[in-house]
Amino acid sequence: MLPPFELRRPVSLAAAVDLVATGGTPYCGGTELLAVMRLGLASPETLVDLKRVPELVGITAAHGEIRLGARVTHREAAASDAVRTHAAILAAGAGLLGNVRVRATGTLAGNVCFAEPRSDILTALLALDASVDLRSADGARSVPIEDFVEGAFTTVRADEELLEAIRVPARSGPSAYVRFAPAEHPTVTVAVVATGDGCRVVVGAVGERPELFTFPGTGDVDPTAIAERVDITEDLNGHEDYKRHLTAVFVGRALEQMGVADA
Numbered sequence: 001m002l003p004p005f006e007l008r009r010p011v012s013l014a015a016a017v018d019l020v021a022t023g024g025t026p027y028c029g030g031t032e033l034l035a036v037m038r039l040g041l042a043s044p045e046t047l048v049d050l051k052r053v054p055e056l057v058g059i060t061a062a063h064g065e066i067r068l069g070a071r072v073t074h075r076e077a078a079a080s081d082a083v084r085t086h087a088a089i090l091a092a093g094a095g096l097l098g099n100v101r102v103r104a105t106g107t108l109a110g111n112v113c114f115a116e117p118r119s120d121i122l123t124a125l126l127a128l129d130a131s132v133d134l135r136s137a138d139g140a141r142s143v144p145i146e147d148f149v150e151g152a153f154t155t156v157r158a159d160e161e162l163l164e165a166i167r168v169p170a171r172s173g174p175s176a177y178v179r180f181a182p183a184e185h186p187t188v189t190v191a192v193v194a195t196g197d198g199c200r201v202v203v204g205a206v207g208e209r210p211e212l213f214t215f216p217g218t219g220d221v222d223p224t225a226i227a228e229r230v231d232i233t234e235d236l237n238g239h240e241d242y243k244r245h246l247t248a249v250f251v252g253r254a255l256e257q258m259g260v261a262d263a
């Protein structure tokens, strides 16, 4: 059973920010928040439903970046031409994660704020060097995704801050996204992005948060070296050796997908 709560449904960003400033808990899809409430792990007095806030809707591409409003669902991101063209690995992760119900109702913003360690979205966003726009009654700030997630289920977002949008630099170079998910959430996620001045490799799901490795070029990426260095958390998905092995295999597969010789 859900604990009792008051539900507020603001129709403007200003009203939503005011409600969050006075102690309301924001939510959108509810796929995570309502689950933790049912488990008795959270019992907010006031929920602030963001689904009617017009400023949080939509995906736009301009000035070399893609902006995804906080109401954008995984399904919308996966189907978006702008995301598929300029942030292909984000479209791939959003299109593969969870199940059709989660993709239709869950938002990228909710995924990022929840900071579940096995997040496809955080893996892709870190590889793409994305950032998040936060808004509170005191003003707005932008935080790189690399600094936003501190650890498992922990971010630098203050309780009174709303995540307004996710911003992703538009990229058209080679990239790859692979994952291994024998259960509901992935056991390993790997994203590789070739940038103008190097290569970004992110390994996710094996530790508390996705981890970034940078190289001068795709030809310099060594899957075994990454597997030896990555921070691992042993859990029901596997012990350390197993996760290191999977990491090497899936970094290799991502390089193969990019057509890197000798991967």
Ligand SMILES: Cc1cc2nc3c(=O)[nH]c(=O)nc-3n(C[C@H](O)[C@H](O)[C@H](O)COP(=O)(O)OP(=O)(O)OC[C@H]3O[C@@H](n4cnc5c(N)ncnc54)[C@H](O)[C@@H]3O)c2cc1C
Pocket (backbone or CB within 6 Å): 025, 026, 027, 028, 029, 030, 031, 032, 033, 034, 050, 070, 096, 097, 098, 099, 102, 105, 106, 107, 108, 109, 110, 111, 113, 114, 116, 118, 119, 120, 121, 122, 161, 162, 163, 164, 184, 185, 186
């Ligand atoms: C069965 C299942 C399978 C899943 N599989 C995967 C998977 O394979 N890969 C993966 O990456 N994820 C997976 N997920 C997680 C899924 O992606 C998230 O549940 C979803 O994206 C969260 O979005 P939401 O809008 O439902 O968040 P909500 O449940 O509405 O909110 C989640 C948290 O974020 C906060 N929040 C939400 N929006 C904002 C905002 N705009 N500003 C500030 N705080 C906010 C809420 O207060 C809450 O703490 C799975 C989830 C389920 C239930």
